[in-house]
Structures are given as structure tokens and as C-alpha cells.
Amino acid sequence: MSILKVQDLHVEVEGKEVLKGVSFEVRSGEIHALMGPNGSGKTTLSLAIMGHPKYKITKGSIILDDEDITNLETNEKVKRGLFLAFQNPVEIGGVKLSTLLVAEHNRIANPSGSVTEIIQRIREMTKTVGLSESLLNRGVFEGFSGGEKKRTEILQMMLLKPKFAILDEPDSGVDVDGLRVIAESIKKLKEENNTGYIIITHYRRILDYVNADRVHVLYKGALVASGSMELAKKIDEKGYEGVIKS
Amino acid sequence: MFFNTVKDGNVEMTEEKLSLDMNEILNASIEAKYEKLNQSEFHRRIVESGLSRGTIEEISKIKKEPEWMLRLRLKSLELFEKLPTPNWLPDILGTLNVSNLELYIKPDVEQTNSWDQIPKEIREYYDVLGIPESEKKYLGGLVAVFESEPIYSNVKEELTKKGVIMMPPEEAMRRYPDVFKEYFTKIFPVSDHKFAALHGALWSGGVFVYVPKNVKITTPVEGFFIIGSEMEGQFEHTLVVADEGSYIHFIEGCSAPQLKKYSFHDGMVELYAKKNARIKFTTIQNWSKNVINFNNKRAWADENATIEWVEGSLGSRYSFVYPSTILRGQNASSTSLVVTLASGEGEWKDSGSKMIHAAPYTKSKIVNKNIGFGGGVNIYRGLVKVNKGAKGSKAFVKCDSLMLDEKTKAYTFPHNQVLEDDADVAHEAHTFRMSEDQLFYLMNRGIDEKEATSMLVLGFIDEIMKELPFEYATMLNKVIKLELDKLGAVA
Numbered sequence: 082m083s084i085l086k087v088q089d090l091h092v093e094v095e096g097k098e099v100l101k102g103v104s105f106e107v108r109s110g111e112i113h114a115l116m117g118p119n120g121s122g123k124t125t126l127s128l129a130i131m132g133h134p135k136y137k138i139t140k141g142s143i144i145l146d147d148e149d150i151t152n153l154e155t156n157e158k159v160k161r162g163l164f165l166a167f168q169n170p171v172e173i174g175g176v177k178l179s180t181l182l183v184a185e186h187n188r189i190a191n192p193s194g195s196v197t198e199i200i201q202r203i204r205e206m207t208k209t210v211g212l213s214e215s216l217l218n219r220g221v222f223e224g225f226s227g228g229e230k231k232r233t234e235i236l237q238m239m240l241l242k243p244k245f246a247i248l249d250e251p252d253s254g255v256d257v258d259g260l261r262v263i264a265e266s267i268k269k270l271k272e273e274n275n276t277g278y279i280i281i282t283h284y285r286r287i288l289d290y291v292n293a294d295r296v297h298v299l300y301k302g303a304l305v306a307s308g309s310m311e312l313a314k315k316i317d318e319k320g321y322e323g324v325i326k327s
Numbered sequence: 328m329f330f331n332t333v334k335d336g337n338v339e340m341t342e343e344k345l346s347l348d349m350n351e352i353l354n355a356s357i358e359a360k361y362e363k364l365n366q367s368e369f370h371r372r373i374v375e376s377g378l379s380r381g382t383i384e385e386i387s388k389i390k391k392e393p394e395w396m397l398r399l400r401l402k403s404l405e406l407f408e409k410l411p412t413p414n415w416l417p418d419i420l421g422t423l424n425v426s427n428l429e430l431y432i433k434p435d436v437e438q439t440n441s442w443d444q445i446p447k448e449i450r451e452y453y454d455v456l457g458i459p460e461s462e463k464k465y466l467g468g469l470v471a472v473f474e475s476e477p478i479y480s481n482v483k484e485e486l487t488k489k490g491v492i493m494m495p496p497e498e499a500m501r502r503y504p505d506v507f508k509e510y511f512t513k514i515f516p517v518s519d520h521k522f523a524a525l526h527g528a529l530w531s532g533g534v535f536v537y538v539p540k541n542v543k544i545t546t547p548v549e550g551f552f553i554i555g556s557e558m559e560g561q562f563e564h565t566l567v568v569a570d571e572g573s574y575i576h577f578i579e580g581c582s583a584p585q586l587k588k589y590s591f592h593d594g595m596v597e598l599y600a601k602k603n604a605r606i607k608f609t610t611i612q613n614w615s616k617n618v619i620n621f622n623n624k625r626a627w628a629d630e631n632a633t634i635e636w637v638e639g640s641l642g643s644r645y646s647f648v649y650p651s652t653i654l655r656g657q658n659a660s661s662t663s664l665v666v667t668l669a670s671g672e673g674e675w676k677d678s679g680s681k682m683i684h685a686a687p688y689t690k691s692k693i694v695n696k697n698i699g700f701g702g703g704v705n706i707y708r709g710l711v712k713v714n715k716g717a718k719g720s721k722a723f724v725k726c727d728s729l730m731l732d733e734k735t736k737a738y739t740f741p742h743n744q745v746l747e748d749d750a751d752v753a754h755e756a757h758t759f760r761m762s763e764d765q766l767f768y769l770m771n772r773g774i775d776e777k778e779a780t781s782m783l784v785l786g787f788i789d790e791i792m793k794e795l796p797f798e799y800a801t802m803l804n805k806v807i808k809l810e811l812d813k814l815g816a817v818a
Contacts (some may be wrong), residue, residue: 133767155770165771171764175729175786184782185772220786237772 083109083146083162085245085277090141092122092129099125101302102141107245110271112278114288114313117299118321123281124168126299127247131155131165145244159189162244166234166251168281173221178233179203181221182240189241203240210236211262227254235266242270247279252287264290285317300325369448369555370435371474378426380404383528386431390497390531395508403517403527410521415708417675420619420645428560428591430529432474438495440481449473452553456582466578467546468493472532472563473553486544492537493548496564499535506537510568514597514653515625522621522647526562526593533563533594538573538604547576547609552594554618557586565596569604569632576607581642586617589644598626598634602656605633613806614643616671622648630656630686636663640676641806649708651681654689654720662692664791666803669703669735670810679708679726679740684717684750693724696788698807700731707739711752718749725755729787731780732761759787781811 085107092100099122107113115123129136130143132155142151150158173181182203183196207214210232222230231251238246251263268291270276282288288296288310296313298306298321306312306324316324373389375382383404387397412421436445442459453459453471462469468482470493477495486493492503499507517527534550554561569575583590592614600606606626614620620643626634636650652661663680676699682691697705711722728737737758745752761783769779784807785792792800 131767131771134763154775155767156773156775159771159773167768167771171762171768173765173768173783173786174759175784175789176769176782177786177789180782180786181769181772184774184778189773241773 083244083277084144085163086144087126087130088142088144090126090129090143091139092125093137093139094125094135098139099136099302100129103299103302103304104141105297105304105307107277107279109244109275109277111295112267112271112280112288112291112293114293114296115279115281115299116283116296116313116316116321121299122302123299124249127165127249127279127281130247131158131163159241159243164238164241164243164246166231166238166246166248168249168253170222170230170234172223174223176221177217178219178221179217182217182237185237186240206236206239209239209262210266211258212236228256228259231255231263232259235263239266239270242274243276245277245279246270247281249281250283251280252282252284260287260290263287267291285313288313298324367448367451367555369446371432372435373431373433374429375431376426376429378404378407378430378528382430386529386531389431389433392497392500393504396500399512399517400528400530403524406518406524407521407528410518410524412521416647417645423591423619425525425560425591428558429556430560430562431531432556432559433476434474434478434555436473436478438477438480440479442479445478449478449555452555452582452584453479453551456551458551462549465546466549467491467544468536468548469551470495470534470549471551471553472561474555474559475531475561477532482548483546486548489542489544490539491542491544492535494535496530496533496535496566499566503537506568507535507566510566510597510599511564512595512597514599514627515595515623519623522593523595523623526564526595526621526623529560529562529593530564530595531562534565534567534577536567536575536577538567538569538575540570541572542570543574544576547578549578549580551580551582552592553581554583554590554592554614557588557590557617560591560593562592563594565594567597567606567608568599569601569606571601572603573601574605576609579608579610581610581612581614581620583615583618585615589617589619591619592643593621594623596622596624600626600628600632600634600659602630602632604629605635607635607637608650609637610648611639611641612643612646612648613639613641616642616644616674618643620646620648622646624648624650625653626651626661627653627655628659628661628689631658632656633659634661636661636665636680638663638665638678639803639806640665640667640678641803641810644673645675645677647677649679649681651683651710652691653683653685654691654717655685656689657686658688659686660690663694665693665695666788666791667695667697667705668807668810669697669699669705670701672702674701674703675706676703677706677708679706679710681710682712682722684711684713684720684722684747687717688719689717690720691722693722693726694791695724695726696791697726697728697737698731698784698787699728699735699737700811702732702734704735705737707737707741709740710742710744711754712744713747713750713752715746717747720747720750722750722752724753727757727759727787729759729761729784731784777811781808784811
């Protein structure tokens with residue numbers, strides 16, 4: 082059983098305070114949803130947790146199983162079991178997707194695996210998330226559709242088997258089949274690996290699929306509401322205004 | 328299929344792959360550059376300084392040259408004085424005074440074909456680089472030039488039996504005067520530009536190779552050039568004539584110890600591929616960071632002949648290299664793959680290939696990849712010219728630049744002159760700057776900053792790596808990682 086605690090997190094971007102003291106905790110196997118209107122700081126929170134150089138933590142801490150990981154290098158956080166699926170991952174033309182997958186698999190998932198085993202695993206995963214094998218031979222995200230990007234992020238999550246995964250809008254721009262594959266993957270990893278999740282989303286649908294445990298609403302850099310799936314239902318019916326004002 | 332590139336953790340082997348393993352020599356040469364090669368004291372028999380008629384007459388006399396060569400040298404000197412300094416050179420080179428350099432240095436050693444005959448202090452340079460060993464194992468022939476003179480020249484029997492001639496140009500000038508005179512500075516006239524003229528006036532040492540009709544040499548031959556001391560000029564000349572239907576792979580290696588002041592290199596390479604012949608010319612330029620490097624490279628390709636240039640412009644402070652091919656026979660083809668690395672403040676790598684389509688159905692392909700960081704400057708100046716009448720010709724140019732930080736610069740000046748309507752000329756150019764977001768993404772996949780950087784860099788030159796013989800791909804890989812290590816140390 083692991084616990085990820087975010088305590089009183091204050092984050093500045095280019096001199097402007099975007100997060101003003103956010104606290105919550107997630108345990109292994111729990112699925113938390115993070116909702117809130119555009120510009121409320123959801124992506125900022127995910128990037129700050131992972132340590133993007135532009136997002137400066139001015140106060141507060143991130144604790145993983147009693148270890149303060151606030152100021153660790155990003156790759157060290159990943160080694161300790163954190164994972165971020167990007168909302169809109171950047172294209173890295175020169176690096177082949179297959180090269181990246183092999184590299185990360187070697188470093189994180191199974192450092193002692195043989196090349197044949199790795200290839201076998203990557204092939205299986207590719208199939209599971211419904212990606213064409215030909216994409217593996219392309220530059221990372223080079224000419225990928227929105228849906229293919231999301232599936233590729235999920236593929237990497239399945240490969241790395243993190244303790245905690247932050248998924249930034251895994252459901253936006255994804256078709257019905259894509260949504261089902263992504264939700265199934267989330268559930269599968271929860272069952273097999275007891276992974277805990279923070280899923281950033283605007284839609285109730287994915288949360289219904291995975292049966293989220295908690296829903297948080299972030300507004301202007303602070304958590305203004307927390308509750309069960311009922312909260313997501315309310316947002317779906319009445320919009321954010323009803324929740325924020327109440 | 329898509330996993331070929333990672334099979335057994337190695338880079339994909341191509342059909343171009345030579346059936347030999349040169350890792351050892353390459354590793355030695357890299358390590359030497361980074362740690363081992365030191366300047367040592369050795370005895371010099373003759374030193375000539377000062378750019379004057381007298382100096383040139385003296386060099387010519389030492390070499391016991393025929394009258395025509397002395398005249399060529401003196402004419403070159405006149406041209407050098409007359410021709411303007413190219414206006415696109417960095418300022419510092421405009422003020423370079425060649426007369427301050429030692430322009431001719433004859434080390435105190437006679438040319439030999441036995442390493443045992445070479446004095447220990449000079450031999451050490453070569454031992455550290457692993458050259459005698461690699462010669463034994465992999466090479467068909469080797470000419471080693473130290474300072475201004477060839478000190479070692481040896482060709483294996485399997486080559487001499489087939490009639491291959493390989494020797495320093497001075498020797499070729501005496502023993503094969505007709506063929507030497509026919510080709511020397513024929514395709515690269517000394518009047519071409521100021522530094523070609525300087526080369527004509529002062530040339531010394533180098534390699535001459537003649538491959539007879541239909542002889543295909545399966546082992547590569549090498550010319551290895553060492554600048555041993557500072558404030559020195561080296562002006563070697565390499566001349567390769569591949570007769571009809573023949574094949575040769577020539578490797579050019581360059582090295583210099585870390586010097587306190589600078590040294591100057593102004594070499595020339597002329598390649599002649601006759602009908603159906605193929606010449607592959609690979610250069611690994613790994614001068615130390617105090618060397619100013621000009622290398623004048625030009626080839627001609629007769630009917631159905633092929634010229635392949637491969638250039639790794641890795642070392643030196645200033646480097647100016649533009650491999651060029653004149654496709655003068657029908658169906659002739661040429662490729663030029665160039666990787667340049669400008670890895671520090673004040674480093675300047677000027678490169679760019681030139682392809683002249685002077686006959687119908689000729690083909691050319693240029694791939695130029697520039698990598699810069701730490702404030703280095705990369706410049707591409709290329710030319711594709713399709714003459715009127717060169718119908719059905721095809722040319723493809725790709726020049727890409729990768730900059731790893733904000734203070735690094737890259738410029739591209741490609742020129743296409745297409746005078747024939749029935750020709751297909753394609754050009755691509757891309758500039759990449761490694762972004763904070765890319766680095767962050769890779770680090771989010773558990774890869775540390777240094778590895779992420781080298782992944783981005785190696786990914787960038789993947790296209791060239793795939794076409795390199797395996798040994799060179801490995802070596803490039805290693806040099807780049809070592810250079811990036813410096814980056815990590817700074818950051």
C-alpha cells in the first residue's frame with residue numbers, strides 16, 4: 082500500500098501564482114478525478130508534481146510513502162513510481178517511438194529483460210491499446226492523430242506500471258472505441274498492479290467507466306469541492322457554476 | 328522490421344557494411360583525442376617559415392622536384408597574394424598571417440615501410456592511436472604523414488599483385504610522372520580560391536593511389552595525417568585515380584594533440600572515377616580544438632561512375648569543408664553524407680556539398696546534418712547545379728540543423744541552379760532546437776537529462792548512421808556522447 086500526498090502546494094508560472102495551496106492524498110488502488118473549468122490550474126498541478134522547470138513550487142510538498150520527493154529530478158520521480166500521461170505531448174521527431182519504448186522499459190520496468198522479451202511485450206501492448214505497429218517506426222508523436230497520442234500515452238503507462246498515474250485529459254479528442262480501450266487499461270492496471278490514479282477530465286463518462294472513488298473540483302488554483310461520483314453527476318447536469326457557488 | 332535498429336542493442340547493419348571490425352582503431356583514436364595524445368618533443372631536421380619565393384624554392388629543392396612543379400608552386404604563390412580572402416570567413420581568419428607559421432617541417436626520420444625504423448617519440452603518436460595495429464588487421468595500405476612529410480608507406484602484397492599503386496605523391500611524381508602530371512590539380516585548379524592557391528604553393532606529403540582497370544579492392548586503404556606541434560601549417564595532397572570498373576574505399580584520418588596555440592591545415596583531395604568505377608571516401612576529422620581546418624575536396628565521375636563522400640567533421644576550431652562532385656559522364660552518381668559538430672564557444676563549422684550535373688541521367692544526393700551546442704556555429708553552403716543538356720538528372724538535398732541550446736547558431740545557404748528543364752531537383756531543410764518540453768517529456772519516461780539529450784542528438788543523425796559502415800556509426804555515436812558529456816559538466 083502506497084500513499085501520494087500533495088500538501089499545501091503553491092506553484093508559480095512566470096512570476097504568477099497559479100496554485101494557491103492545494104492538498105489531497107491518493108492511496109494505491111484509488112481513482113481520483115480532478116475536474117474544474119479551463120484555466121483553473123489542473124495541468125499546472127500535474128506538471129508541477131512531475132517537476133517541469135517552468136512550474137516553480139514556492140511552498141508545500143509532495144510526499145510519496147513518507148519520502149519528500151518535491152525537489153527530485155523528474156526521472157527520479159518516475160523511478161519511484163510516478164507517471165504522467167500528457168494532455169498534448171510534444172512531438173520528438175528524431176527519436177523513434179520504438180527506441181523510446183525500449184529505453185524506458187529498460188530503465189523502469191524491467192532492467193534485466195532481454196531484447197526479445199522487451200520487443201514481445203511492446204508488441205502485445207501495442208495491440209492491446211489498439212495502435213498500429215507501423216507507428217512504432219515513426220518519430221515520437223510525429224504525424225500522430227489526437228487519439229493515437231492518447232493511446233500511446235496509455236501504452237507507456239501499461240509498460241511502466243507506475244504506483245501512481247496522473248492522466249491529463251486521457252479522454253479528450255478520443256472516439257468511443259478509444260475511450261473504452263483507455264478505460265479498460267486503467268482498470269486492468271488497477272487490478273493487476275494496484276495503481277492509484279488522478280484523472281483530469283471534463284467528462285463524467287470516463288469516470289463512470291472506471292468507477293472513480295473521489296471527485297475534486299479545482300477552481301482558480303484551489304480545491305473548492307470534493308465528493309463522491311455524485312459530484313461529477315452534478316457537474317454534468319448543472320455545470321461548474323452550480324458546484325462552485327454552492 | 329521496425330526493431331532492426333535496436334537489435335542486440337546495436338545500430339542496424341547495412342549492406343554497405345564492410346566485412347571488418349575497426350572498432351579498436353576508432354576507439355583508440357577517440358580516446359587519444361580526449362585523454363591520451365600529448366605533444367612530445369621530437370627532432371626536426373628542417374623547418375621553413377615565412378611565405379616567400381625563397382621558402383618555396385627551398386621546399387621544391389628538398390623534394391628534388393621537376394621544373395614544372397616548381398613553376399606551379401610559384402604561380403600558386405602569386406595567385407595567393409592576388410586573390411581576395413573569401414568575405415564569408417570569420418573575421419579572425421581574415422587577419423591570419425600565414426607567414427607566422429612554420430610552413431614546412433621535415434621530422435628527423437626517413438620514409439620507411441617498417442614501424443621499427445621510426446623513432447620512438449614519433450612512433451608513440453601512432454601507437455596511442457592504434458594505427459600500426461589496425462593496419463595489420465584491417466587495411467590494404469597505409470600512408471602516414473607526420474608534420475609535412477610522409478614517414479611511413481606500406482601496401483599489402485595482395486594489392487601490389489593486382490597492380491595497385493599507393494605511395495606518397497612525391498614518390499609518384501618521380502616514378503609515374505606522366506599519370507601524376509596529368510591529374511595533379513586538374514580538377515581542383517590552384518586558381519580556384521585563395522586557400523587552393525596557398526595549398527598549391529606549399530603542398531607536401533599526402534597519398535597517391537592508382538587502381539587499375541576492373542580491380543576491386545576489398546580492404547580499405549588509409550591516409551593518416553598528424554599535426555604534431557603548434558603554429559604549424561600542414562598542406563597534404565591526396566590524389567586517387569580509379570580506372571574503369573574499379574573500386575576503392577579510402578579512409579582519411581586526422582589527429583593532433585591538444586596544442587597551446589593554434590595550427591593550420593589546408594589539404595586537398597582529388598578523386599577521379601573513370602567509367603563504371605566507384606570511389607568511397609570517408610573522412611573522420613578529429614583534429615584537436617586548436618586547429619584551423621581547410622580541406623579542398625573535389626571529385627569527378629565519368630560515365631556510370633560513383634563517388635561517395637562520407638565526412639564526420641567533429642574536431643577542430645574552424646573547419647571549412649565542401650565535398651564536391653562533377654558528374655561528367657552519363658549515369659554518373661554521387662552521394663555526400665556530412666555530419667558536423669560545433670560544440671563550444673567560438674567553434675565554427677562551415678560545410679556543404681556541391682554537385683555539378685554536367686551529363687544526362689546523372690544522380691546526386693546530399694544529406695548534411697549539423698549539431699551545435701555550447702555556443703557553436705554551424706553553417707551549410709551547398710550547391711546543386713544542373714547544366715543545360717543534363718536531361719533526366721535527379722538531385723536531392725537535405726540539410727538539417729539541431730541546436731541544443733539558445734546560444735548556438737545555425738545558418739543554411741543552399742543554392743540550386745537548374746538550367747535544364749528535364750531535371751528533378753528536390754530540397755529539404757529543417758532546423759530543430761531541442762526544447763525544454765521535449766527534454767521534460769523524455770525525463771518523464773525515466774530517462775535522465777544527459778541520456779535524453781544524446782537520444783535527441785542520435786535520433787537526429789539516425790538517417791546518416793544508417794548509411795554508415797557499422798564501425799563509423801559506432802564511432803560517431805561515441806564521439807558525440809563524449810562531447811555531450813562536456814555539456815553535462817558545464818550545465
